[in-house]
Amino acid sequence: MKRIRALLLIFAILTVTLLPFISFRGPTIAADPNNDDWLHVEGNKIVDMYGNQVWLTGCNWFGFNTGTNVFDGVWSCNMREAIQGMADRGINFLRIPISTELLYQWSQGVYPSANVNDFVNPELDGMNSLELFDFAVQSCKESGIKIMVDIHSPSTDAMGHIYPVWYDGTFTTEIWISTLEWLTERYKNDDTILALDLKNEPHGTPGTTPMAKWDGSTDLNNWKHAAQTCAERILAINPNILIVVEGVEVYPKPGYDYTAVDEWGKESKYFYNWWGGNLRGVRDYPINLGKYQKQLVYSPHDYGPLVHKQPWFYEGFNKETLYNDCWRDNWAYIHEENIAPLLMGEWGGFMDGGDNEKWMKALREYMIENKIAHTFWCYNANSGDTGGLVYHDFITWDEEKYALLKPALWQTSEGKFIGLDHQIPLGSNGITVTEYYGGHIPETSPTTTITPLPTPSSSPEIEKGDVNADGKVNSTDITWIKRFLLKIIEDFPAPTGRQAADMNNDGKINSTDMSILRRKILKMIE
Template identity: 35%
Template sequence: MLHIKDSRITRVLLVVVLATVFLLASITAIWHASIQCQSRTSVGFLHSFGSELVDAAGCDVHLTGVNWFGFETNSFAPHGLETRNWQDMLNQIKQTGFDTIRLPFSNQLFNPSSKPQGINYRLNPDLKGLQGLALMDRIIQGARDLGLKIILDRHDTAADFQPELWYTDKVTEARWIHDWLVLARHYRGNDTVIGADLANEPRGPATWGDGNPRTDWRLAAERAGNAILAVNPDWLIIVEGIEQYHGDYYWWGGNLEGAGQFPVKLAKPDKLVYSAHDYGPEIYKQSWFRAPNYPHNLPSVWQQHWAYLQMENIAPVLLGEFGGRSVGTDPAGVWQRSLVVFLQKQGISYTYWAWNPDSGDTGGILQDNWTTVNQSKLHILSTHRRPLPGQQHSSPEGHSKNVDAFPNLYRWPRSK
């Protein structure tokens, strides 16, 4: 009996030793991987692993950025350049801790007649004579110099006109896809531009999963996304939600309830990112803002409509737009603070709306003088910011080098 007992003890000790060795090896591997991820100087292109965004080395990446709008308006240029130098603006975005810019544009931007307005050429002499894609190139090269990432957002079809669906009679689906293919080819190999937000805020008649080729946004996203990946396999394909699903209404572009049952199917599944937009009671007093358990009901509202995709490890979610004027103790401020806490807890990437102060409903990170930062907003966002590692490519004078580094330029169609 004593011999048998000793044998059992020996086996138990052996199991404990082996488990300890395995645990130590795992900890060492994780530690080395962590050091490798922390010491990298660039993240390059991104893809998904479950619900996480990762770089080529497999390191987790969280995009924490801002929207800088204007290309989609009748200015045909990022706003603020009448009072600021464009490079100074980008420098401030980087210095305030953001790592990504969502850059809205319209299809009309690329028409020859779309001349930029509102640029002070005394402050921005190197932008004189540039328009459309050439002007976009200059902004993107400046972002590259600073290690910032760019997400291109087809915001409008025509300047300041945002259709309910992804197409109109004048800008057909064929034109929509064509323009994306031009951009995809043009920026192929440039890891500053990491993805295509296919269409901003599908709503109204937009459906998800019903198979109607004229309204089913999921199918349209597949058509455009797969066409893009065929010419640029490095890009993330960013697919927003719709407004209502089976009678449940939500924010424009924010309803992704159907994506669980009817997922977007891409030729490269690890390039899919879902995106939602979410706003507070300053924009519209939705029913959940009037609930007796507000704001404690908010996490379940977000989970139901879009966050479940991240929380259930289905796919990454980018909150492409959220913002508001108040970050105080009023209901709107409580909403905004609660949302940032939720995003941080779930590890969800975001691009805040907006950098610009001239968004009428929300204001921006910048105040009305286009220089002073709203410190209250920056403070709450600072709890969920993880700037990407990146290399500086600027010359000692702070001017971009090789600003015309994209030789594979394709001709845009004339206005129809």
């Protein structure tokens, strides 16, 4: 669909000499000591490494794809505070659109500058675009948010999403795959980035060139073949990452193939849907990843009548008619027939008090009922045909729109938001997936081995959990332990901090201690 992004500040992109293959330049990110949050698929469910079903519920924040070379809005808001604000409001999964061009530049040691307001982001002063991306990853990690990187377009361009396929005259299919291999290699030891959305909204209609199709061929424009090839190469580097594959725009009706030509005045020989939203081809030509099949998730996009007045938005439409006229045959069957999980990569729009809200509420209820993963479009205020979760200062939330989204965020019956991390709670008041499934780490969980601690003191002056020795045991102490486990700090602010942090006196500080401390603060234990 055509999406007009207003108020974008476009910066010049360095021109680089393209190579037929990409070399892996730059260091691999250091291993996360709590690297146990990888996900996989069981039927139509996404589960953690212990088999517990998780629900990815989040939003999109674009900018790395537009020429800003960082999240849009960092010209007025503080990046870390914005990410923390998302986590506090229950966003546990962030889809980050980016371009093949920017990834290619990074892989070649070229780091374009970015549009950052250093006054409100003093900690970002002097950072290049790759350093800013790493800062974003680290900020998400600290807040308990996980990430899906989305290849939004071949070239860096605010309107790049309009281009229909994953390659263009400059960035070939091989470069697209190789840059994703570079990204995978760099972050393979950090489970903050849990998923890769291989290409945003492949599309095109018969008779247009290029056009993304879905069939059994090895043609250059066959999205099914390209996605499968790309996924296999990514998974050879990191077999734990989720591969997210969107659909196309059109699919031939029974008895036809992509050579069919529509005739004027006669019924079309094709089924049409939103860009990326047509996954009918999965029934006839499913993605086959062999031993990696449990890493595959399909991802449709769905929008309302304010984006385009599709034929299913007739007077009196409702959730049942939307399901029968569009959702079931285009993508819902994949979930219902237990073929694979679904992740609604984009949905959202303006609050109009009418049909657009009616559509959003209907889709929201369907996703809640079926626990469909999703990322709302979008956080940005400057999405011209949908608006955002925040206003144009990128600080003030649109409370009416958030209220519509909130019921579809993963939370307990008491309203506690649930993160996807086993050790780091989501935001200031959320919980970990560990706490949700019983408040303890399974015995098979990997732990972080810390330098042996001094023999625990029996002194009553050292209260377990009071790692900063301020006389109180509260969420501040959890933050200190979290930062210690992430190696953001080397030691605690008080000499007694290590003894206080070793909640079970086993000589180690790890996720078990953080879980015990949270249970103590919540008064679940004495």
